[in-house]
Amino acid sequence: MRSKLAWTNNELEDLLRQLDVALEASGIGIWQHNLRLNQTRWDEQLQRLYGVKKGELDVVWLDSVHPEDCPLARAIFEDAIANKSDYASQFRIIRPNGEIRHVRSRAKYFVDGKGEECFIGAEWDITEDVLRNEQLAYEREAAEKSRAEAKFAAEHDYLTGLTNRRAFDETFTRLATGAFDTAALCHIDIDRFKEINDRFGHARGDAVLRHVGSILASVVAGDEIAARLGGDEFAILSPQGDVQRAGTLLELVRQRLSRPIDLGDGQPIKVEFSAGIAHAQGPEIATLLASSDIALYAAKNDGRNRDEIFSPSLAEKLSEEKQLLQDLRNAADLGEIVPYYQVQVEARTFSICGLEALARWDSRNGVITPAAFLPVAVANGLMVSIDDAILHRVLFDIKRWELSGLKVPRVSVNLSAARLADPGLPDRLRSVAIPPGQISFELIETIFLDTLSTQVKENIALIRQLGVEIEIDDLGSGHASLIGLVELRPDRVKIDRHLVNPVLGSKTQRRLISSLIDIARALDITVVAEGVETMEHASILAELGADVLQGYAFGRPEAAALTAPRLSRQHSQRAPPRAFTNR
Known part of the structure; x- marks a missing residue:
């Protein structure tokens, strides 16, 4: 009997030693709490976990729990006591050296051999697991955020x-x-x-x-x-x-x-x-x-x-414009965009001193005026090719006329504001070898002159270096401002035809035109009056001091073939000098 009891005690001691080793290896600490006495016993492993030495019966647990976790940890334990139920909690502790660790605690309610109500529990450090899970959660959140951002960026x-x-x-x-x-x-x-x-x-x-x-x-x-x-x-x-x-x-x-x-x-x-x-x-x-x-x-x-x-009518209109656009593109390629020339004459002598080249579309269905095709060209970016076609044809006509012995006056060619702002314009002009003093660019859409961009200023300077003169249209219309006039200092300005037309019956209109001419004179700018429809218009404008006249009184725009004979008759048809005194 003694032998059997000794064997049993030895076996129990072995089991206890094995349990101690296992608990030590696992890092699990054991505690027991007596409810009546409110006393707790910790084993050595639990003391190492908390980093504190504890008296046998001291209650120091809540002193170590993180202040943010303490209310919940206390509530959970008190609830388990009140219900005499199993206890499970997770909280942070602060060790004496300030280190924060995450702890998981589990316990069961029981009554010991003396009839005392107790809880016996175990706690272990789960800090690495918590931090790992937090990292995984952060990475998942970052991945989800990244996917959301990618989806947002894609959409x-x-x-x-x-x-x-x-x-x-x-x-x-x-x-x-x-x-x-x-x-x-x-x-x-x-x-x-x-x-x-x-x-x-x-x-x-x-x-x-x-x-x-x-x-x-x-x-x-x-x-x-x-x-x-x-x-x-x-x-x-x-x-x-x-x-x-x-x-x-x-x-x-x-x-x-x-x-x-x-x-x-x-x-x-x-x-x-x-x-x-x-x-x-x-x-x-x-x-x-x-x-x-x-x-x-x-x-x-x-x-x-x-x-x-x-509306359906808009669709039909667009279809017609698309056909017009296609035909216009073909016209530019086929050389159907040609200049028609309108003469400009000296106000005092009525002798031809210039030509304005106006775009016409010489189509198989007849000659089409700019009003019918230029809006489509502007809206669809065809003005560069049209302007280039007109300039090339003008230079060709000038060369042909000169070879036939004609003295060709200065020719004015329209140039849009968009083209004037093109950085590549000077190089294209150099490539066509414009004879100095032969060509003048008439700037349209001159509302932009109030604030000339750096690129426009550079282009104008380079254009002038090539021997090309500058003139602006529609003086007095509100588009060509005086600020722009002073800054640009063009070689010529045109008085708007809407001011010229009523000059016969309006003294106010005459005074207005006279004032505009005085301004141009002060800036040493030549004045061209356009829209001169009768010789009476011509006489009055010459008296007011206009330098050059242009309009139906002297000729409508004509094809190059009809312009050449006019140039050849220049001297024989020149009117005698007028006895007008410029203001």
Whole structure:
């Protein structure tokens, strides 16, 4: 019996030693708490975990728990005591050296051999697991954020934050498959945005796009979508919307764009836009984008800064204009764009002193005037090729006339403001070898002269170095300002025909023209009066001091073949000098 008992005790001691080793290896500490006495016993492993020495019966647990975790840890333990239920908690402790560790605690309620109610529990350090899980959670969150950012970037324009073209097309495709029974689309394009970029720079142009984008984002509501389709082209898609809703949206945008944009450099920019509106129902929703594009084209062609609502007649008109555009492109390639020449005469002698080259389209159906094709050319970027065609043909005609023994006067050729701002213009002019003093460029769209860009100033200087003179059109019309006149100092100015026409019956008009001529005289600029329809006009304008006259009184624009005989008869038809005294 003693032998068996000794064996049992030895076995128990071995088991206890094995348990101690296992607990030590695992880092698990053991505690027992007597509820009646409110006393706790810790084993050595638990003391090492907390980093504190504890008296046999001291209660120091909550003293070590992190202040932020203490209320919850206490509540959980008190709840287990009240319900005599199992206890499970997780909290942070602060060790004496300030180190923070994460601890998991588990315990069971029991009654010991003396009838005392107790909890016996175990605690172990889970700091590495917690930190690992936190890192994994952070990485998951970062990955999700990255995916969300990537998705946002894939679906939104980087500059404005609006829906981009790809996402807009996907939304529009879903819309067109029948998700809605009606929809409206506003197709928006900023007017003269290229001029904004050329004048103020691309950084300010981007600022304008961001500003417009923020306004579009601010006016949409519900399931409406504001998108940047590319460049300065935007759209507002309104599912369940109609033409009235589209008009309301555009009116809101115009109101918020009415104030010039302050870019912080003392140069506020006034932004205007054109818009096309289309509305459709059912399967026809798929045609919205094409329809709104047609309406936008019409809005820009009819003067800009306006809205146009799509209609079948607009589509028919666009079809005709597209055919005109194709024919016009072919005309430029086939040499059908030719100059017609209108003579300019000296005001005192009526002798021919110049020619103005005016573009005509010599088509198979007859000669077409500029009013019928230049707006299409301007809207579709054909003015460079048309201007080049006219200049080349003018130089060809001059050479041909000179070879036939004619003395050719100065020839004036129109040049648009957009071309004058082209950095490549001087090189193209050098390549055609313009005879010095033979050509004058007449600047149109001269409203831009108030603020000449650096590029325009450089181009004008280089043009003059090539022996090409500069003149500006429409003096007195409000477009050619005096500020621009003083800064540019052209060789010639033209008095607008609308001022010339009523000069016969209006003394006020005569005084106005006289004042304009005096201004030009003060700047040593030659004055050309255009729109001279009668010899009476010519006489009055000569008396007022005009230097050169141009108009139907002396000849309509003619083809080169008819201009040559006029030049050859120059001396025989010259009128005798007039006894006018210039003012």
